[in-house]
Every structure is written in structure tokens, then in C-alpha cells.
Amino acid sequence: xxxxxxxxxxxxxxxxxxxxxxxxxxxxxxxxxxxxxxxxxxxxxxxxxxxxxxxxxxxxxxxxxxxxxxxxxxxxxxxxxxxxxxxxxxxxxxxxxxxxxxxxxxxxxxxxxxxxxxxxxxxxxxxxxxxxxxxxxxxxxxxxxxxxxxxxxxxxxxxxxxxxxxxxxxxxxxxxxxxxxxxxxxxxxxxxxxxxxxxxxxxxxxxxxxxxxxxxxxxxxxxxxxxxxxxxxxxxxxxxxxxxxxxxxxxxxxxxxxxxxxxxxxxxxxxxxxxxxxxxxxxxxxxxxxxxxxxxxxxxxxxxxxxxxxxxxxxxxxxxxxxxxxxxxxxxxxxxxxxxxxxxxxxxxxxxxxxxxxxxxxxxxxxxxxxxxxxxxxxxxxxxxxxxxxxxxxxxxxxxxxxxxxxxxxxxxxxxxxxxxxxxxxxxxxxxxxxxxxxxxxxxxxxx
Amino acid sequence: xxxxxxxxxxxxxxxxxxxxxxxxxxxxxxxxxxxxxxxxxxxxxxxxxxxxxxxxxxxxxxxxxxxxxxxxxxxxxxxxxxxxxxxxxxxxxxxxxxxxxxxxxxxxxxxxxxxxxxxxxxxxxxxxxxxxxxxxxxxxxxxxxxxxxxxxxxxxxxxxxxxxxxxxxxxxxxxxxxxxxxxxxxxxxxxxxxxxxxxxxxxxxxxxxxxxxxxxxxxxxxxxxxxxxxxxxxxxxxxxxxxxxxxxxxxxxxxxxxxxxxxxxxxxxxxxxxxxxxxxxxxxxxxxxxxxxxxxxxxxxxxxxxxxxxxxxxxxxxxxxxxxxxxxxxxxxxxxxxxxxxxxxxxxxxxxxxxxxxxxxxxxxxxxxxxxxxxxxxxxxxxxxxxxxxxxxxxxxxxxxxxxxxxxxxxxxxxxxxxxxxxxxxxxxxxxxxxxxxxxxxxxxxxx
Numbered sequence: 001x002x003x004x005x006x007x008x009x010x011x012x013x014x015x016x017x018x019x020x021x022x023x024x025x026x027x028x029x030x031x032x033x034x035x036x037x038x039x040x041x042x043x044x045x046x047x048x049x050x051x052x053x054x055x056x057x058x059x060x061x062x063x064x065x066x067x068x069x070x071x072x073x074x075x076x077x078x079x080x081x082x083x084x085x086x087x088x089x090x091x092x093x094x095x096x097x098x099x100x101x102x103x104x105x106x107x108x109x110x111x112x113x114x115x116x117x118x119x120x121x122x123x124x125x126x127x128x129x130x131x132x133x134x135x136x137x138x139x140x141x142x143x144x145x146x147x148x149x150x151x152x153x154x155x156x157x158x159x160x161x162x163x164x165x166x167x168x169x170x171x172x173x174x175x176x177x178x179x180x181x182x183x184x185x186x187x188x189x190x191x192x193x194x195x196x197x198x199x200x201x202x203x204x205x206x207x208x209x210x211x212x213x214x215x216x217x218x219x220x221x222x223x224x225x226x227x228x229x230x231x232x233x234x235x236x237x238x239x240x241x242x243x244x245x246x247x248x249x250x251x252x253x254x255x256x257x258x259x260x261x262x263x264x265x266x267x268x269x270x271x272x273x274x275x276x277x278x279x280x281x282x283x284x285x286x287x288x289x290x291x292x293x294x295x296x297x298x299x300x301x302x303x304x305x306x307x308x309x310x311x312x313x314x315x316x317x318x319x320x321x322x323x324x325x326x327x328x329x330x331x332x333x334x335x336x337x338x339x340x341x342x343x344x345x346x347x348x349x350x351x352x353x354x355x356x357x358x359x360x361x362x363x364x365x366x367x368x369x370x371x372x373x374x375x376x377x378x379x380x381x382x383x384x385x386x387x388x389x390x391x392x393x394x395x396x397x398x399x400x401x402x403x404x405x406x407x408x409x410x411x412x413x414x415x416x417x418x419x420x421x422x423x424x425x426x427x428x429x430x431x432x433x434x435x436x437x438x439x440x441x442x443x444x445x446x447x448x
Numbered sequence: 449x450x451x452x453x454x455x456x457x458x459x460x461x462x463x464x465x466x467x468x469x470x471x472x473x474x475x476x477x478x479x480x481x482x483x484x485x486x487x488x489x490x491x492x493x494x495x496x497x498x499x500x501x502x503x504x505x506x507x508x509x510x511x512x513x514x515x516x517x518x519x520x521x522x523x524x525x526x527x528x529x530x531x532x533x534x535x536x537x538x539x540x541x542x543x544x545x546x547x548x549x550x551x552x553x554x555x556x557x558x559x560x561x562x563x564x565x566x567x568x569x570x571x572x573x574x575x576x577x578x579x580x581x582x583x584x585x586x587x588x589x590x591x592x593x594x595x596x597x598x599x600x601x602x603x604x605x606x607x608x609x610x611x612x613x614x615x616x617x618x619x620x621x622x623x624x625x626x627x628x629x630x631x632x633x634x635x636x637x638x639x640x641x642x643x644x645x646x647x648x649x650x651x652x653x654x655x656x657x658x659x660x661x662x663x664x665x666x667x668x669x670x671x672x673x674x675x676x677x678x679x680x681x682x683x684x685x686x687x688x689x690x691x692x693x694x695x696x697x698x699x700x701x702x703x704x705x706x707x708x709x710x711x712x713x714x715x716x717x718x719x720x721x722x723x724x725x726x727x728x729x730x731x732x733x734x735x736x737x738x739x740x741x742x743x744x745x746x747x748x749x750x751x752x753x754x755x756x757x758x759x760x761x762x763x764x765x766x767x768x769x770x771x772x773x774x775x776x777x778x779x780x781x782x783x784x785x786x787x788x789x790x791x792x793x794x795x796x797x798x799x800x801x802x803x804x805x806x807x808x809x810x811x812x813x814x815x816x817x818x819x820x821x822x823x824x825x826x827x828x829x830x831x832x833x834x835x836x837x838x839x840x841x842x843x844x845x846x847x848x849x850x851x852x853x854x855x856x857x858x859x860x861x862x863x864x865x866x867x868x869x870x871x872x873x874x875x876x877x878x879x880x881x882x883x884x885x886x887x888x889x890x891x892x893x894x895x896x
Binding site: 172 | 613644716750766791
């Protein structure tokens, strides 16, 4: 049996790997982290292998065969987001620190803490006598860069397993102590735009007035992305958007997260967004266009009076049913080219993308998930929500493996995923483990 | 006597100092560079001292007293611009390299090459028998950051010297072989604006749709700086602008720099700017608003899907007679606050500034400068131009020391001042030295 002290130490080991998938400089850290995960499952008696399709490896781990029982796929990822802006971290992102019952580290919530809690749940069942279902883990290394090679791996895996359901803990709880089932995720589509002007940076005194300034041109260009009411102004952007249904609009009114809570969580001076929708509808059921990064010219201390040669922006669109990421990227590119100011040239690179996901929480598997959440958290009901994040792979589970996905995340609203001081409550390792076990017990009773 | 080989080696020594005034990390390089300049003048028999007023030191060097002769002040600066983007340099910026008769290094043109050519001119006269005027050098270390402490130094210096004229070689030649007298400089006013949203970077999936994106807000804000015709849209910006006079508008038509030449020099896809003015009028006689730097969110490889907590821009305005930098900064701040989008807060930091300068090239000292240029370059005439760069100190010479300034620069249009691969033709050291000597000979004949 594993005590809490051992479990915490194991968790810290996992968190210390600098498994940043976006930056090639961290490739060896990625590899070591994957090997550590393999080792952990091997120790527990699972049949484990690394699967590669040209990118960072996925760990695939099979529990013992349980004849006649359903097959449950647990998915997670061992890669993490980059750590910039590093100077805003209270302590180094890869040196886990406990404070007020929370672990602070990059990946603490997203996704190492959550996938680790599944592992703890499985191990407790193995140690207590065995698993009641056919359990398969798929822990990939490219979630934070859009899972480019996972579909290829899923296609191979499909010849071996046909899961009845997938479990994913990579979403959030609506508030501490509120069990939450996420029944929809937004999709994503990314692109990078560069505005080129003169061949090199120019002296802004000598040439200011005759050549276009790419930074100014980029600002003018990106200011056309939204209209005055906060709607995305790209022609055709909303064409295939499904409005939320009436039962959803009713349900969202009873959730304990409104303007006040979101202001407190984010520290923003005011909420903004599309008129006509509640805040949680705007994050869950409505699409957006965001700038994730912007750069041009001199950003160091003091001043450098140049007209920059180039200015760039990283954009992502969050998508909802039934927007098609490829169509949205094409419309976005069209929009940018149409609105490109004079005197500069545009370079557009389309990035990763993934579809949105929707699985009715009133379905049999949805009800089963709600039952497990109620039992473990000992609450009268479950918050069923649409979440604004994207886990493109969930659509691939449906299309390639033929199974739906239950999204029961353990991230808290102030977990700071993707941001400095990311954190995860230590007790959520325990809750997650119990939830995992409860769900497998209920799943074992499902008639196939 | 000093041969060309020795002179080149001396010049290279000067260029190797990483005298970047904007970045505190280079403070010791600044100090060493100043000491080297002191040493050079001491060797030549000048009385030299370092003068400080809380910033980087200025070198002040006095030639021997020449009774009854005018006092000529030669001004230059030993500080240089930062070197970013460093990866665009063909060779390291502080390892001077000769190629096709040009020296490539940061500061080669701006201003080490040009001030060094004066030094060479002085030394040749000293070695040939003596200087015909009272010569004073003032070589400062803060030109690239707006000369914040130089006015204090000038006020002290004024008790010792009352120059009859100042010589500054920190401007450009209109084309190779075309002697050029700059009779006007634009002023400058700098500010930095930061747009603050949420307290930290946020996950753009989870919060996209309810909080303002500071990068988007900054783009919208900066897109209001200009109207559709390319004019600055800040209310009151043009109120005190003097239109160029008729003799100037005639003269500018005969200069050998038009659209074609500017396109070739800059490599820009097209020229832009304010309607109704020729290119050289737009750079010399019309004010501008430029973004020199822009930054927000994640700019590294790959993607990081955040809503940034902050976005910043470095802005400069180039000013013409009779715009007042303090008024312009106040108007700009007003404009930015008025147009600030909802959901974000603004932080504005006003930076350095300096007035524009104008000295009639048809004046007696202007004619003398043209005469010297004609003799040294052996050309029938001199291009008299307004230059778009700013040397705020030139207004201070007038206001504090009571003298006008002759601007006879040796920078070529493709010198890449402030940009990667900055360069200076070696033969301009020689031309500059001869011009310096010729000017002093003519100045010695001026009746005071």
C-alpha cells in the first residue's frame, strides 16, 4: 500500500520533468517524462508501450483482461505549457512547492495532477484485489500543441481496442466542492500572421513618413477582427454556429458562477464579450477570436527608435458546434488578406486545429458519471457545463475509436492553468482516485 | 603622422566598445568607451575631462587657445543603439568587419565613424602645425536615449565657453558623393503605453469570451492613431505645424531622391504616408506617429493559448517646427485615454523628448558650410535638406550656449543606422577629416 507521503513524492517526481512540448529545446525532458510514466505502469503490472507517429511519444498501458466487462479508456497528457512569463512565478515552475494544501508547479493541474489521480485510483483497486473493467490508459505528449500525431496512433490502437467509453480529466470544477460534468468543449483553430514592411528595421526619424510601419499595420489589421459589439467580424464566422438549447439556457442560470465570481477569479477590471449571453454561455457556447501573442520591434529597456521590418501575432479561434476549423481558418485568412493595409505584405501560417465536442449529459453514460460524482463528493447534484477549453482529441475518440467521452475534471477556477503559479489541491489527488474507482465500479455493471 | 592602417585600427578599437546607453547591463562598456575617448584626446595634446550629471559621462576636450579666433564646438556621441534583432546581423555587431570598402559594426555610422572623422581632421591639423580656431569637443554618452543629462552639462560648460558655431556630423548625405547640408531636424517625443487586463495570463479557452484581451485592446487603441489618409488622428496634433516655405518646396523637387530611390533603399513593398507631400517632405517637414516596439503574450516557438495579462507598445512622435513636445505628449495621452477600450486599464509612461530645429542654409554660416562642402567633394553644389531624425541637443545648443549648428553628416542612405548590419564607408573617415579641416580654415576667417 502507498501512503500519502509516498504519493506526494511520486507526484513531485512527475512535476519535475520539464515536459514542454511546444519548444524543441525540451525534447529530452519530454522523453524522460514519458519513460517515467512507462515505469510507473510497469510497476503496477500493466502491459505498457510507447507509441510514436513522428512526434512526442504516447504512453499506452493495458490493465489485465476482464472477460465480459466493458473497456474503459482513460486519457491524459504528460506535456505541459511553456512557462513564460517566467518572472511572474512565485517559485520556479519545475520545483513543486506546497502552500495551503496546494501544489504549485507547471502542469500541477494541467494535466499531470489529474492524470496522476486516475493512476492512484487504479493502483488502489489493483492493490485491493483487482480492476473490474478492461482498463486502457493513453497518456500523450502533444496535447498542448494540438495533438498532431495522436490521430495516427489512435488509428493503430483501434485495431486492438474498441472502448465503450473514454474518461478524461482535463477540465474544471465550477467551484471548490462542486462536482462537475463537462458535456461540451469548444474547438480550436490557430494561425500566425506576420506583417512585413521594409527589408530591415529602419531609423524611424529618417524614414518615418514614407514607409508603412508593420506594427501599426498589424494593429489596424487586428482591430478589424471584432465589431463594436464584441462579435467576431469575420464574414461567415457564425454561419454554422448552433444556438444553445432551451434546457441548457435554463440550467446555466442555476450555476454558482456569474459576473461577480468571474471578476474575482480573473482580477479583470470588468467583464466584456458578446452581448445577449450570460458569462458562462460566452465562454462555453459562443465562439471567440483571441490574440495569444504579439511582437514587433524593440521590447527591451529604454527606447530604440526603429520602424520594425516585421510584426507578428499568434491568433486562436475557439469554436462551437457546428463550426468547422478548416472553414474558419480559410475565412480568417480571407479576412486578413482583404483588410491588409497598404505598404506591407502578409505572411499567414495556419496552425493546429480541432473540432468542438458535445455529449448529452442526460444520456445513460452521462447519468452514470453524474451518479459517481454525487457519491464521491457527497453532494445533492452535479453541475453540468459547457467548458470553453479545447481537447480536440475527444472528437477523434468518437470518430476513430467510436466512443463518447466523459469529462470529469478536477481543476479549480483559480488553478492558473497555462499561467504563472499553476496549482492543484493535494486533496484532489484523493478525490480523483476515488472518483476513478467509483466510476469503474459503476461501469462494470453496465450491460453491453 | 598616422597612416591609414593605424587609423583603421584605432577606429576598430572605438567600434569594439559595446557602448549601448539604453541598457543598464552595458554600463561598464559605456565607461570604458568614454575613457578611451579621453585617452585619444589627451594623446593629441588636448585638455580633457569627463563631465557627469547623473548619467553616462560626456567627454569634453579643449584644443589650444587661439587668441582672436572664433570658438567652434564639435559635438558627437560615443553611445550606440541596442543590437536587436541580433540574429539579422551578418557578423557580430561589435566585431568590426570590412567588406567592399565599408566597415560593418554597430555605431559605424551613428555616431562613432562620423565623430572619429572629426578627430582625424583635428589631429592632421595639429600635426601639420596647429589649429586655426578655438576648438572644443563635446562627445556625450546619452544621445540614443534622448540626452537626459546633457542640458545640465551644457549649463556648466556655458560659463567656460561661448561657441560661435557648433558642428555636428550625425546626419546623412542624400546619396553617395552628394555633399549635403541639413538645415532642419525633426523633434521627438516618446511614450510607452501598457494595457492591463486580468491579474495574470489566463487560459484563452476557459476565459475567452468574458474578459477583454489586452493585446486586442492595444491593437484597437493604436489603430486610432491615424486616419484613413495616413494623417495622425490625435486632436490638435497639427495645430502648431509650420508649412514648408515656397523656396523649400522648390528646392526639394531637384533632389535626386524620389519614390524609386526610397523603395530601393528600404526594400519596402510600397511607399505610404500623408497625401499632398513629396517623400522627402514627408520625412523632413511633416510630423509622424510610429510604433517602435510592441509586445504581448507568448512570442516563442509553437503556441501558448493565453489571454495575456498585459500588452505594451513603445511609441515615438517625430515633430516639426513649431510643435512643442510637452504639448504633443499631453495630447497623445489624452487621445489614448479617450480611446481606451472597455475592460482594460491603461498605464502611460512619458519618455524623452526634444524640439525640432531649423537654421536657414542661406545664412552666412550656412553659406560657409556649403563652401566647405563644395571644395572637399569637388561638386558644383550642395543638397540642402530637412532631415527626419532628431538631435534634440541642437536646440539646447541654441538655447543654452547661444549658437546655431551646422549639420554636415556623412551617413549614406544604406548605412542601416539603428538596424542590423550598420555600416560606414572607410573613405568617409578621410572626407570627414578634410571637411573638418576646411571648415575650420574658413571659420578662422570669419570676422567676429
